[in-house]
Amino acid sequence: MNALHFPNNFQIQTTAYCNAKCSFCPYPVTSKEQAMGNMDEEVFRRIVDEISEHPVAMVQPFLMADPLMDKRIVPRLAYLRERLPHVRLNITTNGYLLTPQTTAGLVALDLETIHISSNGIHPATYRRTMGIDGLSVLRNVNQLHDALRQAGARTQVIVTSILLRETREEIFAARDYWKSRGITFYMNPLNDRAGNIAGADFEDMLPFDQDFNRAQLLQYDMSGCPALYFYMGILFNGDVVTCCHDWRRSLVLGNVREKSLFDIWHDAPYRRLRQLSDAGRLCERDLCAKCGTNRFSIDRGALQDYLHRHATENEVPEVNLAKMFQHITETDHESLKLGLVH
Numbered sequence: 001m002n003a004l005h006f007p008n009n010f011q012i013q014t015t016a017y018c019n020a021k022c023s024f025c026p027y028p029v030t031s032k033e034q035a036m037g038n039m040d041e042e043v044f045r046r047i048v049d050e051i052s053e054h055p056v057a058m059v060q061p062f063l064m065a066d067p068l069m070d071k072r073i074v075p076r077l078a079y080l081r082e083r084l085p086h087v088r089l090n091i092t093t094n095g096y097l098l099t100p101q102t103t104a105g106l107v108a109l110d111l112e113t114i115h116i117s118s119n120g121i122h123p124a125t126y127r128r129t130m131g132i133d134g135l136s137v138l139r140n141v142n143q144l145h146d147a148l149r150q151a152g153a154r155t156q157v158i159v160t161s162i163l164l165r166e167t168r169e170e171i172f173a174a175r176d177y178w179k180s181r182g183i184t185f186y187m188n189p190l191n192d193r194a195g196n197i198a199g200a201d202f203e204d205m206l207p208f209d210q211d212f213n214r215a216q217l218l219q220y221d222m223s224g225c226p227a228l229y230f231y232m233g234i235l236f237n238g239d240v241v242t243c244c245h246d247w248r249r250s251l252v253l254g255n256v257r258e259k260s261l262f263d264i265w266h267d268a269p270y271r272r273l274r275q276l277s278d279a280g281r282l283c284e285r286d287l288c289a290k291c292g293t294n295r296f297s298i299d300r301g302a303l304q305d306y307l308h309r310h311a312t313e314n315e316v317p318e319v320n321l322a323k324m325f326q327h328i329t330e331t332d333h334e335s336l337k338l339g340l341v342h
């Protein structure tokens with residue numbers, strides 16, 4: 001398979017920091033093991049300027065961190081928009097740091113999409129899954145969505161939630177809530193981030209009973225990988241990695257302080273990796289082999305069957321939305337202002 005002349009899809013880690021501590025994410029562990037920092041402005045601009053010389057489809061200024069932890073994220077997105085007027089721009093965030101000022105800045109940028117990763121609707125669940133205050137996120141996302149509508153911006157807000165043991169009781173309530181706000185909602189399957197989440201922790205997080213969980217775990221043959229032919233991920237310090245699963249930076253393909261993106265893309269380390277992939281031997285790399293395992297699927301038919309078979313009072317993950325919001329508003333009067341009561 002031929003690699004593109006230049007990657008058409010980039011993730012740029014303008015900051016390595018995240019404000020959350022998600023139970024299902026490698027960040028809380030890997031951030032303690034590794035060098036952390038923010039990307040220099042000079043490096044960021046050099047990257048964007050080189051990208052602007054090529055026909056690139058998508059740029060996401062985050063990688064294994066939260067983009068809103070970068071104090072300069074709005075001006076950096078503005079620079080991306082100025083230099084790459086036709087590229088698709090997306091940020092994915094936990095939404096906690098969507099202050100009124102950041103929200104106003106994002107609205108003015110007319111991004112294509114803003115993804116909000118949201119795991120739970122009840123504050124106690126949110127605290128357990130992500131370690132942040134869920135009601136603040138709900139307020140922030142509603143304010144962002146309202147501000148975008150008022151401005152007539154094309155930016156689509158999309159809320160995603162991972163189906164976990166912790167969220168399964170509320171996930172349909174979350175879907176109904178976001179739908180009632182006019183916001184798109186997706187449920188995502190859990191995976192073990194190419195082995196970067198410890199096996200026992202991963203199994204504990206799976207949503208259903210052991211047999212059903214096992215039946216839903218998929219294994220992909222990662223003898224080759226398409227990401228090597230079109231995608232590039234750049235860490236805060238300029239190191240280039242294969243993908244968003246390389247949390248422990250197992251292979252650095254070059255550094256943008258030393259070489260151009262183009263040269264790194266065509267240099268020996270990338271070429272060797274693609275040769276391995278072309279030969280169907282990519283599984284010889286530990287990260288790539290593990291990337292193909294432990295991917296929980298959400299097979300809708302199987303999920304529905306399971307729910308019907310286990311339709312006892314305690315186990316059906318259908319939640320009485322009105323009752324839940326009543327509880328939330330009783331315990332936190334601020335939520336009344338969020339339109340949680342219909």
Ligand SMILES: C[S@@+](CC[C@H](N)C(=O)[O-])C[C@H]1O[C@@H](n2cnc3c(N)ncnc32)[C@H](O)[C@@H]1O
Nearest residue numbers: 024025064065066092093094117189190191193
């Ligand atoms: C690593 S985060 C980085 C961006 C930002 N901090 C956020 O959470 O949206 C990117 C996405 O990966 C998802 N994610 C993290 N760990 C995951 C896992 N084990 N399985 C599936 N998705 C996961 C998050 O929910 C988020 O939507």
Ligand code: SF4
Nearest residue numbers: 018020022025027094
């Ligand atoms: S999923 Fe996102 S918000 Fe949660 S710890 Fe990981 S990087 Fe941070």
